[in-house]
Amino acid sequence: MKKDLLNLLKCPSCGHDEIHIEHIYSRYTLNEQNKKIEFIKEGLLKCPKCNMIYPIIADVPTLLRESQFIDSEKAFCQNYDKNRETVVLI
Ligand SMILES: [Zn+2]
Secondary structure, three states: OEHHHHHHOOOOOOOOOOOEEEEEEEEEEEOOOOOEEEEEEEEEEEOOOOOOEEEEEOOEEOOOOHHHOOHHHHHHHHHOOOOOOOEEEO
16 A cells, blocks of 8 residues: 555544554655655554554555454454564665
């Protein structure tokens, strides 16, 4: 997920229109103008209003209500290594 898209996300649980990044593992690419573009490979997003946590797995944010998460998404949120904030430059 492009980090710039964060501004467009809305919490599906409470409707709050501001979701924060909790922990991320990113990579960067360069566009045609040699400008760095940040992609979030995996991590956690958090709604500051209702405290709901959403996973980003393999570049894709899962913005569903918690009851709609599949088991692997629940496990990802519970077991995510919060010390893994390494940024990879490519
Ligand atoms: Zn919320």
